[in-house]
Amino acid sequence: MLKHTGVRRTHIHNVRLATLLSLTAGSVNAEGFLGFSVLTTNVTGHAALFAEKISLRDWKTSWVIAVWMLLFLGGAFISSLIIDTIGKNQRFSYLVPILIELGILLTVAAIGSHYNGSLPARQAYAGSLLFAMGMQNALVSKISGSVVRTTHLTGTFTDLGIELAQLIRTNSDSKPHLRSRILLKLVIILSFISGALTGAWAFQFAHFYSFYVPAFILVFALLYDLFRINVKRYYRKIEQSIKKIQSPRDTNF
Numbered sequence: 001m002l003k004h005t006g007v008r009r010t011h012i013h014n015v016r017l018a019t020l021l022s023l024t025a026g027s028v029n030a031e032g033f034l035g036f037s038v039l040t041t042n043v044t045g046h047a048a049l050f051a052e053k054i055s056l057r058d059w060k061t062s063w064v065i066a067v068w069m070l071l072f073l074g075g076a077f078i079s080s081l082i083i084d085t086i087g088k089n090q091r092f093s094y095l096v097p098i099l100i101e102l103g104i105l106l107t108v109a110a111i112g113s114h115y116n117g118s119l120p121a122r123q124a125y126a127g128s129l130l131f132a133m134g135m136q137n138a139l140v141s142k143i144s145g146s147v148v149r150t151t152h153l154t155g156t157f158t159d160l161g162i163e164l165a166q167l168i169r170t171n172s173d174s175k176p177h178l179r180s181r182i183l184l185k186l187v188i189i190l191s192f193i194s195g196a197l198t199g200a201w202a203f204q205f206a207h208f209y210s211f212y213v214p215a216f217i218l219v220f221a222l223l224y225d226l227f228r229i230n231v232k233r234y235y236r237k238i239e240q241s242i243k244k245i246q247s248p249r250d251t252n253f
Contacts, residue, residue: 011180014144018188020221021140021150025133026195027202027214028105029151032129034203035112036122040129042152043069064123071127075134083142097139098218104132105215112208148184153192160185 025041032040039045046065053062079097086093108125137151149155160182167178195214202210 011184014148014184015187016224017140017144018148018150018184019191020217020224021136021148022188022191023195023198024214024217025136025151026192026197027199027217028129028133028195028211029192030196030199031203031208031210031214032126034200035208036126036129038068038122038126038129040126041133042154043072043130044152044154068123068127068130071131072134075131075136076138077134079135079138080142083139094139094143095222097135098222101132101135102215102218104128105211105218109209109211109215112211148188150188150192153189156185156188160189 029039029041032038046069050062050065050069053059053065078100082096083093086096108129112125133151137149140148140150163178163182163185167175167182170178198213199210202213206212
């Protein structure tokens with residue numbers, strides 16, 4: 001799911017990736033909005049808000065919004081830089097960006113309730129979440145070859161509309177490929193919305209501790225890949241042992 005890139009990557013890898021990390025993004029978006037009154041998974045709305053504050057000459061707020069957008073950009077930049085430095089073909093090149101994102105979520109979950117309602121603290125927490133989501137968006141895009149985007153739905157809905165129109169007009173040979181792409185978009189949309197609903201519900205009961213929910217999903221994604229790798233290695237060792245045991249018998253026979 002996370003370790004496969006390029007030609008080794010399949011549609012099912014993208015579906016699994018989209019499901020788990022869209023759940024994470026949807027949950028962070030809802031919890032970030034309820035906790036800090038800021039949308040924390042994309043910068044589209046912040047661009048409009050930035051323009052409004054500039055027009056009103058609210059320079060202080062304008063600078064804060066500009067920093068938020070730069071933090072999202074910085075997260076994407078650092079995530080990509082880490083992956084490229086480690087190497088796209090390295091099995092665990094995704095590990096460092098996810099651990100950084102996980103650290104941010106755990107920090108917000110642990111100390112978010114202690115910010116005492118101060119505006120600078122809310123702005124700092126929101127900025128850290130935007131940085132984390134920038135990292136996740138770049139990570140997912142690089143792993144999937146720009147097929148999966150998990151932190152916002154605008155482009156996903158647009159692509160889904162285009163592909164639905166193509167499905168009606170295209171010939172039968174192209175329809176299986178189109179259906180798989182449509183399925184992937186639906187998975188992203190439903191997972192993001194499900195994550196947002198889960199995050200909103202969790203925040204009502206657990207407040208900032210609800211950020212442990214998306215953190216848990218990230219941990220599960222990491223353990224899922226690591227566990228599958230270890231299981232495959234275990235079975236390979238068993239197969240090699242069986243072959244070594246059987247080979248002398250085959251020769252004697």
